[in-house]
Structure formats: C-alpha cells, structure tokens
Amino acid sequence: GENVEQHPSTLSVQEGDSAVIKCTYSDSASNYFPWYKQELGKRPQLIIDIRSNVGEKKDQRIAVTLNKTAKHFSLHITETQPEDSAVYFCAAHNAGNMLTFGGGTRLMVKP
C-alpha cells in the first residue's frame, strides 16, 4: 500500500519567515495530494490540494509543489504569522478515495 513520509516533524520559524514542509510517497499511481491544518483540539481542515496534472498551485501565502518523477510534494508558507502555528498533515490519495497521511509537522511561529 501507499506510504507517506513527512519532514520535519517539528519546525520553528520567526514571524515573517517562510516555512517549508516536505512529503514523499511510494505509490506512483497516487494522483491527489491534499494538505490539512489541525489546530489544537480542532478537526483537520483542508488548506490546499494539488492534483497530479499540475506541478504547482498557489493560494495567497501558501503554495504546494509536486514532483511526480521524484514522488515528492511540498508545502510552502510565506510571511508566516502566529496564527499559522498548528500541526500540518500531508496526504496521498489511493484507490477508492482513501487517503494515507504523513506523520505531521508541528509548526511554531514565534512572534
């Protein structure tokens, strides 16, 4: 089955700096890669996703890139703010609309 690795597990940045989280996947048939943000005590919320027919997608301060050949995708957050502090999960889509999640990255943005 699919295996998703996520790095780093924790990331601390100064407010205003950029943050990058990287994920690799194993199943070359995976074709959809969402990113979720989970604040403490809350449900995971979709923040951005990318499908395998594009290499990059941007939404304001967040962007995601996908390299199908290397089977990795990354989340980029620019101009980080304290409210970006949360746990971020990447995921890869398998058959049957099932997702395999990475281990998560705890992002801390220091004011």
Added chain:
Amino acid sequence: SAVISQKPSRDICQRGTSLTIQCQVDSQVTMMFWYRQQPGQSLTLIATANQGSEATYESGFVIDKFPISRPNLTFSTLTVSNMSPEDSSIYLCSVVIFGGTEPDTQYFGPGTRLTVL
C-alpha cells in the same frame, strides 16, 4: 463543503464497556470514513463505512472490535467495543461529497475524544 457533526464530543469510559459514536452530515455524501488519531499522532484509517453493507476495514482493525453501521447517505456510527486504555484516542469521521473517478476532497467531523480508564 458539508456540515458534519459527531456525538458525543468526548467521553470517559470504563474498561470492558462499549461506546457508540455517531456521525451526521447535513447533506447526502457518497463516502464516509472513520479514522483514529492517537495523542500527538497522525490519522489512521479504521474503515470505510458502506451504505447498506458491511464496512471495509483496514489492516489491523476488525469488525468485532469496531462495528460500523451506515443505514443511509447522511449517517454512520462507529462502536468501540470491549474498551481498554489503549483505545483512548480521538475518533473522527470524514466524508467525500461527490466521489467518482476523480479524487474528491475529504472533510472531517469535529472528532470524539475518548478516554478509557
């Protein structure tokens, strides 16, 4: 998107007992899933809840321990049976609204925080 609710939001249970968690969606959805999130960990898929038939369980999860029902397109239940402290976790349902040949977004319910003493 869809409005997803879960009941209860949290519970503290004694070992050996069972708890049934409900997931209600405000619109018909094609797919419903149940996940477990242990403290400080990622999300692990327990099973796909199939309408009108037995759920499809992932490796490591069995129907006797986690019976699931899905009587219609807006409602599902997950029972955690014969609980032990190792079952202490957050249990989340998620839904896919449209489904089909292209992958569709999964939306998550608020979760049920279970503590087993």
